[in-house]
Amino acid sequence: MKDSIVLYSSPGIGHLICMVEFGRLLLHHYPSFTINILIITPPSSHTIPYIHRISTSTPSIIFINLPTISLPPSSTNHESGLPFDLIRLNNPNVHHALNTISLTSTIRALVIDFFCSPALDIASSLNISTYYFLPSGVAGLVVLLYFPIIHNTTTKSFKDLNTHLHFPGVPPIPPCDMPQAMLDRTSSTYKFFLDMATHMQKSKGIIVNTFETLEPTAIKAISDGICPSPPVYTIGPLIADNDQTGGDNDATKCLMWLDSQPSCSVIFLCFGSFGLFSPAQLKEIAVGLEKSGHRFLWVVRSPPPQDPDFDVLLPERFMERTKDRAWPLYAEQRMNRVFLMEMKLAIPMDEGKDGFVSAAEVEKRVRQMMDSEEGKALRDRVMVMRDAAKAAMSDGGSSCVALAELTESWMRD
Ligand SMILES: *[C@@H]1O[C@H](CO)[C@@H](O)[C@H](O)[C@H]1NC(C)=O
Ligand SMILES: *[C@@H]1O[C@H](CO)[C@@H](O)[C@H](O)[C@H]1NC(C)=O
Numbered sequence: 001m002k003d004s005i006v007l008y009s010s011p012g013i014g015h016l017i018c019m020v021e022f023g024r025l026l027l028h029h030y031p032s033f034t035i036n037i038l039i040i041t042p043p044s045s046h047t048i049p050y051i052h053r054i055s056t057s058t059p060s061i062i063f064i065n066l067p068t069i070s071l072p073p074s075s076t077n078h079e080s081g082l083p084f085d086l087i088r089l090n091n092p093n094v095h096h097a098l099n100t101i102s103l104t105s106t107i108r109a110l111v112i113d114f115f116c117s118p119a120l121d122i123a124s125s126l127n128i129s130t131y132y133f134l135p136s137g138v139a140g141l142v143v144l145l146y147f148p149i150i151h152n153t154t155t156k157s158f159k160d161l162n163t164h165l166h167f168p169g170v171p172p173i174p175p176c177d178m179p180q181a182m183l184d185r186t187s188s189t190y191k192f193f194l195d196m197a198t199h200m201q202k203s204k205g206i207i208v209n210t211f212e213t214l215e216p217t218a219i220k221a222i223s224d225g226i227c228p229s230p231p232v233y234t235i236g237p238l239i240a241d242n243d244q245t246g247g248d249n250d251a252t253k254c255l256m257w258l259d260s261q262p263s264c265s266v267i268f269l270c271f272g273s274f275g276l277f278s279p280a281q282l283k284e285i286a287v288g289l290e291k292s293g294h295r296f297l298w299v300v301r302s303p304p305p306q307d308p309d310f311d312v313l314l315p316e317r318f319m320e321r322t323k324d325r326a327w328p329l330y331a332e333q334r335m336n337r338v339f340l341m342e343m344k345l346a347i348p349m350d351e352g353k354d355g356f357v358s359a360a361e362v363e364k365r366v367r368q369m370m371d372s373e374e375g376k377a378l379r380d381r382v383m384v385m386r387d388a389a390k391a392a393m394s395d396g397g398s399s400c401v402a403l404a405e406l407t408e409s410w411m412r413d
Pocket of ligand 2: 149152
């Protein structure tokens with residue numbers, strides 16, 4: 001029988017692309033694997049053409065659509081915008097899919113996106129080795145893994161704490177910069193993250209989309225055992241292949257324009273899948289950018305409901321609540337700001353009390369980044385990390401070695 005690696009992606013094109021790139025990386029080194037990717041349905045209209053392109057270009061990657069389920073009206077998805085219930089309710093489908101795959105191949109490992117944590121129990125009952133997959137870095141992983149320990153030291157919610165939170169190997173984090181889903185101790189999302197952290201400890205290992213040179217202190221906190229963890233494999237950075245994500249006309253035009261600008265002269269603004277701003281905030285950013293006098297390339301999101309990706313998976317109320325909040329952003333982005341500043345790879349934007357960022361602040365920070373000595377040092381450091389990332393992924397590099405260790409352990413079992 002063929003050796004199969006099953007990947008279980010959480011909804012959201014970003015998570016899927018990262019998982020697919022991991023599958024492609026495995027195939028690059030181990031072409032004999034079959035990669036089965038479990039997809040929660042219905043896939044969004046963004047996702048469908050992407051899946052089609054990957055299936056065509058890489059026949060060893062097989063997508064398996066889990067049957068569509070309907071969410072109960074009381075679903076916590078509606079409060080948090082996170083697909084927890086959807087994933088929990090898919091457990092029987094995952095069970096069925098794993099059984100079906102194992103009729104025709106030997107499942108060497110199941111790799112689950114960290115949001116798909118409930119699937120760990122299913123895989124254990126089937127005696128399948130399960131690994132977690134984190135599309136972000138080890139600093140965030142430390143926070144997750146250490147969270148149950150912090151939880152036991154206090155009876156308060158993070159949102160009610162006044163002191164910074166201390167996790168091993170990462171800078172102190174202001175409680176308000178913790179992911180929103182973890183702020184309120186009584187919420188169902190908080191409980192989900194607590195369960196996730198406990199489950200992760202029971203997995204065979206955690207695969208992280210980062211590389212050693214980028215996060216030495218967080219990685220050391222784990223390897224020294226200060227932060228309890230199963231083995232961690234830093235195999236990144238995985239970067240989406242433009243040809244596969246479907247460089248459309250706009251993307252091609254942007255790249256042509258970029259190529260015609262002086263080297264390192266353009267500011268790129270991108271706020272992620274849910275980075276929506278109020279019209280007033282958009283205008284303020286535009287004014288600040290213009291005053292800075294620098295060239296820029298800015299990804300502006302159209303708000304839902306034009307965007308079916310969020311339409312399917314995220315309740316409108318979530319988008320409504322977040323749309324006026326500016327840079328604070330969502331999910332773990334505030335926490336990432338703390339990490340990136342520590343790495344000296346970022347400068348912060350100061351927000352007003354209501355989360356609004358003024359044009360003057362935008363202008364000041366753009367000038368600081370592009371015109372100051374401090375900004376130059378920071379941009380030089382980014383280039384150093386870019387080269388370190390390339391080295392990590394090349395033959396004999398740390399990420400390449402970690403991947404080899406991981407797959408060798410799969411074939412030994
Ligand atoms: C589970 O897997 C292990 C090692 O792969 C094997 O030794 C054990 O017999 C299996 N148990 C069951 C119940 O299949
Ligand atoms: C937290 O406390 C609970 C209840 O005493 C205990 O079961 C659990 O193991 C503790 N967790 C950690 C990570 O210390």
